[in-house]
Amino acid sequence: MIIEKLIAFMRELGRFPVKGELRLKSRSDKSFPSHNVFARLGSKQQIANKILAYCEEREGSEDVVKLCIAIATKDKPPAADNFEPDPNEPAIGFVYLMKSGQYYKLGRTNAAGRREYELAIQMPQKLMTVHTIRTDDPVGIEAYWHQRFRMKRQNGEWFDLDAADIKAFQRRKFM
Numbered sequence: 001m002i003i004e005k006l007i008a009f010m011r012e013l014g015r016f017p018v019k020g021e022l023r024l025k026s027r028s029d030k031s032f033p034s035h036n037v038f039a040r041l042g043s044k045q046q047i048a049n050k051i052l053a054y055c056e057e058r059e060g061s062e063d064v065v066k067l068c069i070a071i072a073t074k075d076k077p078p079a080a081d082n083f084e085p086d087p088n089e090p091a092i093g094f095v096y097l098m099k100s101g102q103y104y105k106l107g108r109t110n111a112a113g114r115r116e117y118e119l120a121i122q123m124p125q126k127l128m129t130v131h132t133i134r135t136d137d138p139v140g141i142e143a144y145w146h147q148r149f150r151m152k153r154q155n156g157e158w159f160d161l162d163a164a165d166i167k168a169f170q171r172r173k174f175m
Helices: 002-013 019-028 035-039 044-056 062-072 112-120 138-148 163-170
Strands: 093-100 103-109 127-135 153-155
Touching: 002 019, 002 035, 002 044, 002 062, 019 035, 019 112, 044 062, 093 112, 093 138, 093 163, 103 112, 103 138, 112 127, 127 138, 127 163
Parallel strands: none
Antiparallel strands: 093 103, 093 127
């Protein structure tokens, strides 16, 4: 169902997605509907209201309700499509580990799927995401992992890691 796909993506992002993120997600994940499908559901505010109605019938959706309630009750006109983060709330981002050939790239982003797409088009070999860590301090957590793997640095943010290094990174879900 379309609403369920959108809810899963919202949980992945930790917020309501903007149009560009929906486009990138549908390009990188063939099972995800096109952004045009979501456009047919109405404005951002109307979609948030539809998600709220869907979540009323299901338990365990409190996180999604929290993400949608502000959008559904906004006084802004429905055409306003830009997400403005609350300056009092910490910014949530990701620290990722991606592999291309024998090397691993360790970096940070606010949209893991988009970053994989951006890098993949630049790489001569297939790029795959090994793991992402959701964090409220992407700059600090990225610096921690760069420092931890400093002896294995090849060039820029590329590292020659072994299985133990990868397992250590994958043990972290949130930092």
